[in-house]
Amino acid sequence: MENTVQSVDRRIRVKPRAVPEPPATVTVVVPCYNYANFLPQAVHSCLAQEEVEVDVIIVDDASTDSSLSVAKGLAATNPNVSVLSHERNKGMVATFNDGAKIATGEFLVRLDADDLLTPGSLARATQLAGAYPSVGLVYGHPIHFSTESLPEARSQASAWTIWPGQDWLRDRCRSAQNVITSPEALMRRSVVERIGYQAPLRHTPDMELWFRISAFADVAYIHGADQAWHRDHPNSMSAKEVDGCLDLGERYEVFETLFGGLAGQIPGAEELLRDARTALVNEALYTAGLELDRGLPDPALFAAYRAFAKDVDPEIEGSALWETLSRRINNPAPAAGANVLPLLRRVRGRIRTNRNWRKWHRNGVF
Incomplete structure (x- = not known):
């Protein structure tokens, strides 16, 4: 599968720059299972993003708490929020994929219902992606937190690094490690549609998708700013004990x-x-x-x-x-x-x- 956009020929690090284009459109897919207490905060962190046009798709995976009614309430008060619900629990991969398949934004973000985007996150990421059309994946630094209040987030990007995607992938293969948590990543939807959605892996579908994107598109990193808050709590997927x-x-x-x-x-x-x-x-x-x-x-x-x-x-x-x-x-x-x-x-x-x-x-x- 050929990349239809000219890739960068080497890793480069540049100063951020404004791209004089209309506001980018971003669809944020919010998979939700029994996170009624966290869901409003996650959705509001998306709707508060400036300098981008955002729509949010909440996908409720047959929650047994009040998540679905909370989601419908959010949609009733904001035309940029829609809800998709499963009659039976399908798991996290199908939940994200079902939302991603009906996304309409130029860019796509997966935001778990217990995480949040930092102010300006989407503007920073789409600005970079707009400047480099070969980039299919943009990520930055996530803040992990477990407190009631949100830690202060850095908002000023100091630099961008752009890798030829396959160079970035080569380094990931040599370490066999993931470097992306999840909420801090933004994908170009056209690339995802071309290569396919998440694979049915139990714990690592995000990792495989990031790596698959890098095989066919460039990868970029935002230095200096915090792109998302990742909530650490006993019920989160990342907190599950895995030997x-x-x-x-x-x-x-x-x-x-x-x-x-x-x-x-x-x-x-x-x-x-x-x-x-x-x-x-x-x-x-x-x-x-x-x-x-x-x-x-x-x-x-x-x-x-x-x-x-x-x-x-x-x-x-x-x-x-x-x-x-x-x-x-x-x-x-x-x-x-x-x-x-x-x-x-x-x-x-x-x-x-x-x-x-x-x-x-x-x-x-x-």
Whole structure:
């Protein structure tokens, strides 16, 4: 599938600039399941956006609380709000897709009913997308919060970075990590219609869609401003406990789905998939090593990490990394203080994690 707009030929970082065009149109799809208490705040954060024309589609996924009546009340008082309701619960993928398929805006945003857009978010994102027609995905920094009041958000964009989409995707494959939460992302609807909507993945449909967009369109990041508030609370999807091995499996499914579909047609797709598998295998074995450092508190989890690595890459069993881990199984972590190597490994891991977090906070990638 060819990109019909000329892509940037390299990563560039530029100062934001105004684009003298009519206000962009944005459709915000708000999937909702039992979030009646949060829904009005989410919708109002969309309707308060300035310098853009916004319409909101609330998709109620057969909520058992008062979400549907709240949604209908919001639609009754604002002509830019419409409601689509499911008679039975279809899950988060179908809920977003059903709304996205009837969107009319030039741009598309998915905003979960417990999240909010920051003031000026859509104007900043559409300004960038208007300046670079090859960009299919724009994102920025999200604020995670769990307090009653909203944290202060930065509103001044200091720079834009634009990547050739496949360069951005290559980096994501090499780390096998996602860098986008969700509410801070804006998509060009024509690109989504061309490549398809969310795939039926349990926990990672957003991640796969971001990566699929990047296979066929450029990606951009807004520096300096906060683009959304992401609410952390016990009932949110992001708060659900997912053990490390399950998370690896979910990300593995992202790349298999991605390159088993349209993205498998792009140049170098096999190498990108191989890079992602290698990153996941290395992460699994590294994490298994940390379990050994901790004295193997959960032997089943340790075995699961090793089994995952072997399933993804059967040839890993003869590698130096595998052999090193095998030797350590017969020589578990010594008593506290007897050996500093486990401590050093944990310290190095924390340093790497903190470094990646700082890079992501500044630049949207690591």
